[in-house]
Amino acid sequence: MAKRIYVLNGPNLNRLGLREPEIYGRTTLSEVEQMCRAAAPGRALDFRQTNKEFELIDWIHEAIDEGSGIIINPAAFTFTSIALLDALKMFPGPIIELHISNIHRREAYYHHSYVSKVATAVIAGLGANGYRVAVAAMQDLLGEARAHPA
Numbered sequence: 001m002a003k004r005i006y007v008l009n010g011p012n013l014n015r016l017g018l019r020e021p022e023i024y025g026r027t028t029l030s031e032v033e034q035m036c037r038a039a040a041p042g043r044a045l046d047f048r049q050t051n052k053e054f055e056l057i058d059w060i061h062e063a064i065d066e067g068s069g070i071i072i073n074p075a076a077f078t079f080t081s082i083a084l085l086d087a088l089k090m091f092p093g094p095i096i097e098l099h100i101s102n103i104h105r106r107e108a109y110y111h112h113s114y115v116s117k118v119a120t121a122v123i124a125g126l127g128a129n130g131y132r133v134a135v136a137a138m139q140d141l142l143g144e145a146r147a148h149p150a
């Protein structure tokens, strides 16, 4: 059986669609999850969110054993967490770093990503659609034929 694609989300993203729609849009995280599943029909996909840094790191360790690829929106941990960087360094497969907003158009403290140092690719600024793009790109990176949703 094919290994899973992990879609991991960091702190505060459980509030997506409920606050700051001018930056993050109106799509909720549960709708984002549905978009990801629709973009990878029949594919084992783990979609998770946590506000805890250690939990995100534990999930990356799990993905090292059970995952084929990681799509990660680390939110604020992007800019602070060397622990996250160290965990991702151990992952042998493709890693897509994803941000809903274009972090480079924003305040300077959003400009330096530790995660980009180990990411295969970075997607930023496409809104919630970025997740759909990331799931499609991940399947391409994994060399899988993509099912086209009707």
Ligand code: CA2
Binding pocket: 011, 012, 013, 014, 015, 016, 017, 018, 019, 020, 024, 073, 074, 075, 076, 098, 099, 100, 101, 102, 103, 110
């Ligand atoms: O644009 C993104 O996806 C971010 O990763 C989101 C993070 C921010 O720290 C990054 O710079 C860019 C913040 C997530 C906050 O989530 C919210 C969700 C709903 C309402 C307000 C914040």
